[in-house]
Amino acid sequence: MRAAHLGKSARALAIAGAVLFAGGAFSGPVEAAEGSHVKIGVLTCAAGPKIGLLITSAEKIECTFExxxxxxxxxxGRIRNFGLDIGVTAGSVIVWGVLAAQDDYAAGSLAGEYVGVSAEQTVVLGLGANVLVGGSDDSLILQPLSVQAQAGLNLAVGVSRMVIEQR
Structure with missing residues (x-):
């Protein structure tokens, strides 16, 4: 079971990495993803304060999908970052465009696990970008529309894992 989970995560990371690097980490919408996927809505998530503990950090999030x-x-849900993550932030908001292979979205089907690569730098007010892939059969892509804004002092580069559940 664990090997199957690792295979799924590795595949999702490869997809997210390709999407991220095809469009550039901070260059806005990723054109490569838009060619094979349709935008089905917008996901906005707010996270509370975070303390980066060098190797890992975790943030509880509250999200609205439109x-x-x-x-x-x-x-x-929760976002966990694995990799270099040092510092403290006062909270953040990120807005993702939600892309799917088809436009037949069913209510509640955004729930699930998403993985991807992430990068952020904060000195007082900072920026971050996360392209995440997941959902049912890794069929959804969360593409940053509004780059994460946060206050504090932090540097993070690594892998992000987000799990969300519907209220």
Missing amino acids: PSGAEAEQYY
């Missing part, structure tokens, strides 16, 4: 042409959905 699917195209449907009612908003509420999610909650």
